[in-house]
Amino acid sequence: MSPYRLLTFGELRLVDTGGRDVRVPRKALLLLARLRLSDGGAISRDDAADFLWTVDDHALALTNLRKMLSRVQTMQSELASAFVVADGRRLKLADGAFTSDLDAFDDTEVGASTLVELCDRGFLREACDGIGVIERWAESQRLRQLAIIRTRLLNAASVAGMDFLSLRKAAYFLLDRFPDDNEVRDLVTGAAGSPPSPPAKIELSVPAAPREAAPAALSRQAMSFAGPxxxxxxxxxxxxxxxxxxxxxxxxxxxxxxxxxxxxxxxxxxxxxxxxxxxxxxxxxxxxxxxxxxxxxxxxxxxxxxxxxxxxxxxxxxxxxxxxxxxxxxxxxxxxxxxxxxxxxxxxxxxxxxxxxxxLNPQAYRRYLMGVQQMNRLTLPSIRAARRTFRDTLKEREDFAFAYGGLARTFTSEWILTARGDTELLRKAEEAAIAAIAHGPEIASSHKELGRVRLYLGQLDESLEALENAERLSPHYADAISTHADTLVHASRPREGLEKIERAIALNPLGPDEYFWSAAGASFFLEDYETCIAYVQRMGDASCAYRLLAAALAMSGDKQKAHQYRRKDMQENPQFSLTQWLAVVPIRESWQKDLYREGLTKAGYEN
The missing domain is CATH 3.40.50.10070 (TolB, N-terminal domain)
Known part of the structure; x- marks a missing residue:
């Protein structure tokens, strides 16, 4: 038996009996894998060159192949072992060149569970670049391997020897490629104790015998399944x-x-x-x-x-x-x-x-997602970049409700960050939110954005109504629950607001910073300043909450840190005016404004 073993699942390697890597060029390893899986263990020089080098100049590919074979010959001489034999215009795998993890697929005694463990690592997973001839060939081999697993999985003796987790894993690997394979589906659900559905055979486009099956015949596009x-x-x-x-x-x-x-x-x-x-x-x-x-x-x-x-x-x-x-x-x-x-x-x-x-409209959704990702950071440059993206989306599809909702969100977010009481921003936000509802009345996020902008317009009852509509359409929509909570705080109901925002955080523990910002605001108005500070500290980027943090630190007695965060906030918003902000911020009862003014004044903000 050869002292060498070719490993093809996961990392492509040639190792000795001690598990040590043998230094072999990457393309030479790919050639060994190709020869191992070729009929008769041989391919032509032309095929090898075109397989390993995707270039327009075939003569150049042959030159590269000759150079590589020369290096392989030198390596073989040093190891006193033969791997590749050049026979005229053909390349052939030397007899007994190495063993391989691929041998398991030729051994009918090896059960499906062992084959699944190999497939779990991915055939040539780290050796392919995802495109080109090599990837297409590797994909055809992966499908052939799945076909062999299917055969052994459905064999009664093989299944009887498998534990349930291995059976389930094997079935998932198959159903990932062949969702309509009801025979495999019934096998795993029946083994789990649920009543199997009526058996229904399907024709898999996966030939089990030929080693070099046509990739086109095995592609996912050949299947009829069109579900998500x-x-x-x-x-x-x-x-x-x-x-x-x-x-x-x-x-x-x-x-x-x-x-x-x-x-x-x-x-x-x-x-x-x-x-x-x-x-x-x-x-x-x-x-x-x-x-x-x-x-x-x-x-x-x-x-x-x-x-x-x-x-x-x-x-x-x-x-x-x-x-x-x-x-x-x-x-x-x-x-x-x-x-x-x-x-x-x-x-x-x-x-x-x-x-x-x-x-029907994949490109519009992709562009919209770009805007959503830009909105992940609550900074003016990010918000304005997102606005441009949403507008570009609407140029592509003018009735896209999600993009209108995103546009509304950029205007309200800028209104909050600039803290100048710019009513024109809120007017544009309301206009975009109404358009979002007109084009998507069933979309909860559209109603959520309308509720958000009406909060800042001081229309608290109308805001609550829009947010109740959002929660009715999607009772578990954490973003709507969060905005609803923020409105309750501004409506002088901070305890109800905190309870609601805590529910949103429970539903979406890795939610956006706005959740923790809202929870911090509710805690501040409940005069629980330590909790307010703790919520701000949970934010990934707390710069938008520095003003609130400064007020909470001042109210808790830490004037030094309060002044530190006031200075940071003023660097971000040098035009901020406490009097102007309190005049426009929508708060129903005066005691909240008085409490906020006290905290900000103690933090060093001037009226």
Whole structure:
């Protein structure tokens, strides 16, 4: 047996018996993988050159191949081993050149669970650049591997030897590519104890025998499934105990199984969901995998917070908190999973019109998302850049309600940050919010923006009415709940406002800074200055709340820090006038203005 082993899943490597890397050029490793999976272990020099070098000049590719083969020959001489044999115009894998992790797919005794572990790492995952001949070839091989897993998964003897988690993982890998494969779907839901649906065979465009299958015949575009793709992310957060994490993971697994049986959409594979959870570029991965909905799950003490995010508009269309204490789940975990799954299905059904609209206008949604991302920072340059983006979106599609709502938000945000009482900004915001409702009366965010601008216009009752409409349309819409809370504070009902904003934070623990800013304001007017300060400190960028922080620090007796944050605020807003601001800020009862004036005066602001 050869002392060398070619590893192709995850990182592409050639290692010796001690697991040490053998120094081999990357393209030579790709050639070894290609030869290992080619009929007879051989390909022509022309095919090898075109495979490894995507250039218009074929002669140049052949020259590069000759140079690489010369390096490989030198390496083989040094190792006293043969890997590639040049036979005339063909390249051939030397007999017994190496063993490989690919051998498992040729060994009929290897079960599906072992093959799933390999696929979990991704065939040539780190060796391909995602485009070109090599990636297309690698993708055809991945689909061939899935076809082999399917065959072994459906084999009764193989399934009998698999634990349920391995079976579930294998099924997800298959259903990620072939959402209409009801035979696999019934297998995993039946194994989980739920009644399987009537068996229905489908024709997979995946030949099991030929090693070099045509990529076009195996592509996802060849499938007829046209429903949305859904990513159910594994739980994140900080559980009170390991037992809570295990219970929540088991509950999410049960939800995944129930969703798998619904057949209304395609669930992405667990590996993909885990990559999305841990990625710093979630938006990029969501776009790459064409994901329409993200079901985000997070642990908070003995609760599991679940959010459904409609990716095209970056909007949370559902959120709820579930008790996952051991006592609650001991006898009802399966029932709770089925109830959660039913809620997810009904939520996605209600949002179907929005999904279809996105399918018809993808570019408008993408541009709108750029504006949303620019609004993540509450600074004047970011807000004004977002306004330009939303206006560009409306030039492309003049009836796009989400863009009108975003435009309204830029005007109200600038009004707050500049603190000059510019009524023209509020007039433009109201005009945009009304247009958003006219073009999307069923969109909760449109009503939320109208409620927000009417708050700052001093129309508190009208603001509350618009926000009640937003919550009626989407009872779990944390942004609307947050804005509603802010209006209650301005309506001199700070305790009700704090209770409501705390609910918004519970539904969206990683929500925007505005949530904590609103909670800080409510706490200030309840004269709980330490809590006010703590909420401001939870903000990612607290610069917009420096004025409130200065007032709270002054009221708590820390004049030195209060003056420090007053100076920072004045650097951001050198034109700020305490008298002018208090004259325009919409607060129903005078005691609130008196309290705020006292805090700001103690912090060093001048009337």
């Amino acid at each position: 793709r859904v990513a159910l992310l594994p739980p994140a957060g900080h559980p009170a105990a390991d037992r809570d994490f295990n219970l929540s993971t088991a509950l999410v697994d049960d939800v995944a199984i129930c969703l798998c049986a619904l057949r209304a959409f395609a669930m992405v594979a667990p590996y993909t969901a885990e990559r999305i959870r841990g990625s710093h570029d979630k938006a990029g991965l969501l776009a790459k995998h064409d994901i329409t909905y993200v079901i985000d799950t997070r642990l908070s003490q003995q609760s599991l917070v679940m959010q459904i995010i409609f990716v095209p508009s970056d909007s949370i269309i559902f959120a709820e908190r579930y008790d996952i204490s051991e006592a609650n789940l001991a006898h009802s975990r399966r029932g709770l999973a089925e109830a959660i799954s039913s809620t997810i299905l009904s939520t996605l059904s209600r949002n179907e019109a929005a999904r279809v609209d996105y399918e």
